[in-house]
Amino acid sequence: MKDSEIVELYFKRNEEAIEKTSEKYGAYCKAVAENILKNPEDSEECVNFALLQLWNSVPPEKPENLKMFLAKITRNIAINNLKAKLAEKRGGKEGFAAFDELSECIPSKNNIEESFDAEELEKSINCFTKNLPEKERNIFIRRYFFFESPKEIGERYAFSENRVSVILHRIRKKLQKHLEKEGFV
């Protein structure tokens, strides 16, 4: 079934929409969640929440790209789930490595912590990502959007794990400069 037809089912409030979405993108979203949570059961649960959230969001939302729309919902739920687990000290530290790495881009004495605009930050990050060379952009997205490990990224793009780590290090430096230039840090 085409995405547009599935979206149409959501608009008709036909519960088959969830079934079709799950059939088409359930495994993909589970992989997205597992990269973050490293736990099959939690990931399954996360995908179910994501499908529920999709059901509640569409309509009024009308996603042009259903796969990415659902992936982003899944990712956010998984991140929140991970943070909750960490708060309860229930493990999940592996998935948190990417979070820690991004801390490098933000000075510890961030004087304007309260004053930034989240929407502006999103635009700025999007602009930063677009302007990266393709290779770096893909690696950045695989690491910090999908939370894939350097090893997994290396296998995807035929790089060594070390090289991926070096490239990520450079990207974080660039990101730090970008955020400074844009006044976010």
Add this chain to the structure above:
Amino acid sequence: MNNNDLIFAIGRIDDELIEASEQNPKRNFKAKTSLLIAAVLIIVFSVTAVAAASFFNTVNSGNLVFMEAVGGYSGDSYQIKFDIDVAEDSDHMINDYYVPMYLIENEAWTDCGGEAGETYNVMTFDNYGENLFAIFFQYPAWNYDNGASIAYNVPAGTEVSETVFEIDGEELYCIEFQPCFDGYRGDPFGTRVVFWSDGYNMFVLETRLNTGSEVVREIIRSVEKVNDISDYAVYKEIPDYE
């Protein structure tokens, strides 16, 4: 702002960019072999490490060369990845392919007083009778970012000074290869290579090695642009290791 804000902002990256990253562009390195490199080497080493090493992994410094070599003793087969990545801000790759090679010589010139974890040597490889490779690499275990290597393909039977290599279809001629030696100990500490291209552009790639832990910080320290080589970004941005 904190890293959490950053993570969620990254979560709003445009769909098409995310989808583009889904592709799996593993490289067809056979297709890339037409882009060939040539050239030179350097020296150095760490005696025990060279003999015992079973794994060398060198990460680029100065965005110049990235090389991996897995193997051990003389006589081993190696698979070397030449991956010469140009300037940091450029996505331009001038060569990227794997070459299976046979190690015929693993030469250690002298003890440079390297610390534990350092591995320096010159390795000469035979690409199964077709090419002779002379390679320098080092493995500073404590910091990958400081690693450096130069790997060149030297056609069999040629002198280093005759070496030609190609970037973007333009042949560059190595016109000078000059090993430098430390006057105090006689240790090799550097190699200076001058390349000449197309009769108009000339530039110098200079690599220097010192002894001990300072070695790494001196490598590929300067590239002097004699004339306009702006097309060759690889030589424009050299990191400052200070």
